[in-house]
Amino acid sequence: MKAEVDREGCIECGLCASTCPEVFRMGDDGPAEAYVDEVPESVIDSAIEAQDGCPVAVIKVE
Numbered sequence: 019m020k021a022e023v024d025r026e027g028c029i030e031c032g033l034c035a036s037t038c039p040e041v042f043r044m045g046d047d048g049p050a051e052a053y054v055d056e057v058p059e060s061v062i063d064s065a066i067e068a069q070d071g072c073p074v075a076v077i078k079v080e
């Protein structure tokens with residue numbers, strides 16, 4: 019599975035980075051980013067939780 023953040027729409031709330039730090043982090047320039055190529059099996063559930071919890075729905079995990 020891949021994870022992607024549409025960084026332009028990110029409001030920098032930090033939720034994804036705290037829900038699934040294995041995949042998401044806050045970028046040096048502000049908005050969040052997905053920093054792994056492939057979402058590890060073990061954290062797929064929390065990556066999806068981050069996707070579903072993003073207040074502006076700019077995360078795609080698929």
Ligand code: SF4
Pocket residue numbers: 023027028029030031032033034035049050068071072073074075076077
């Ligand atoms: S949850 Fe959404 S809005 Fe919040 S930091 Fe992550 S990508 Fe940005």
